[in-house]
Amino acid sequence: MPWSRIPQSQSKVDGNRIISFKDAIREATDQAMTLDPNVFAIGLDADDKFGVFGTMLDMSHPDRIIGTPISENAMTGVALGAALCGMRPIFIQLRVDFMMLTMDQIVNYIAKWRYMTQGRVKVPLVIRAVIGRGWGSGAQHSGTLQGVFSHIPGLKVVMPSTPFNVKGLFLASLQDDYPVIFIEHRWLYKNTGHVPEAMYSLPLGKGAIVRPGRGLTVVAASIACVDVANVCEQYGYDAEIIDPQTLKPLDEPLILDSVRKTGRLLVVDYDYPACGFASEVCTLVAEKAWSSLRGPVSRLTFPECPMPASGVLEKAFYPTARIAQRIEELLGAQ
């Protein structure tokens, strides 16, 4: 098993090596394909000249990169069928919105297969789901929907936020024998940071404290975590920022320990509020850290409407500009 050679984690810094988020995915994918001939990539435009936002450019194994027709449902089934026969497919979905065409395969097949067969077959399948606002892409090309996938038993849901963790989490997802929905916000691709060149994995189900603090716990994943960190850095708030990294399984102890210390919780989730990730974290804290809470839990999410196209509305749709105000309200309540 070649995967056992990958160390679980490693220091963030590898000399002064700084690369972009998209290059970190590209590097991880290329290294995985070299390490294990069972790894292949498949999806609509997986092999096109733009290389999936640059994450699939100049790959070393083009024979294992398969572009598909616009047949999302069957192609997801094809990836699953290959996974059941011992391959480790990377299924690439250029927009999470397109995944709604594959929900039969994802919910009825992929998520349930290992349970229905009681592990007699494994499902080592990673679905890369690109999410997030574009430039006026509008309602059908800007979805996030991490809450939808997190609702389904049998799926792991991973949301990287930095060039360092995207590489480690992606390699961990690829070597996992359960299906993983790997959600990438497209505005992260250009971000840069330290990324070791050698392969490493970060454990699924473990979050990270991005910034320590005592006055408030802020849980935020993916680009929301980056936005929260920037705000706290800019204004010097005494907030502890937790990047869950995987929404499912969720690192509950990390969140609970933090709230027991700070007594307050804000969840910033770029997704819909009803029955969503923010609601889930708030419930967790209400159930298991109630006596530590010094005030009501708080959610900052999308409004209950589809994403509009006009730039003015698009900006208003994302709650990013309201993060600072909400944190101040919560800190002011102490």
Added chain:
Amino acid sequence: MNRTSATVTLNIPSVDVAVALLRRMREIRQFEERIIKIYPTDVMVTPVHLHIGQEAVPVGVCAHLADTDKIFFGHRTHGPALAKGLSMKVLMAELYGRTTGCAQGYGGSMHLVEPSKGMMGSSSIVGGSIALGVGAALASKLRGDSTIAVSYFGDGATNSGVFWESLNFAALRQLPVLFVCEDNGLSNVMPKSAHMFADVERIAAEFMRVLHADGTDVLSVYGVVEEALVHVRAQHGPAFVNCPTKRWMKHQGVDVDDLAINPVDRDADCPIRRLERLMLQSGLITQEESRAMVAAIDAEIDAAVEFAIASPFPDPANLVREV
């Protein structure tokens, strides 16, 4: 169509093959007939889709498959599963919801699995498993191994988009997959004239080699699938075999189908009687041998039932596992 003249002249492959085909079809038939007996006692709490009348298709197909060849089928599972080599014991135990079942009682009739026999799971959502067979074939091609895959489905599944998407991709990539349509002419109670406008064989021929077999005649299926698999195994791309047959029972459950649109002649349409008659006529089997075969299978089913009843139920403490 004069079916008799078309098939009696077919070559009988060999005594061994003919006996094996007869035995496998009878295993399926007698297994299903036992379910009909047991079912009203409510010890099998799982919806069943019986294969009676359609046995020639899975048996004629699977006779050509190695254990390493993969097959993905839909909700009507018992026929192809037994034909591909699932043991009656573990199938029976699965229907009884016991830990000794092929999915330890977590799967039920519609979700069978036996990796050592090339069955990597089955699906009860019509259509989707067609794509899984294509994926298995893609895995074979990427690995460069010699295994092939079978996507096994009914005519109802040809209504679904995933069917056409799968044909297209298999043809584009020239994958080693055999599409088998067990065409009983019915989608639940809807006749094919109401559920499919076009002739599937003609349209599928735009994508790949299409062959037609008589799905009530195991020798026809056996011969046609052999020809199709020569094509597939030689890496010449996918092939499609359509096998019109007759469903004797209701879509689901243990009652006889009484649909006026689905008249069944239990002699002329019976794949077991047709083969047995031919074998008796040509001296490949004697009446005594044939009766002994029926009795031996019944004894095997008795043992399967005893095995299932003696097996434990799953522990509710293990409700959340492998998920």
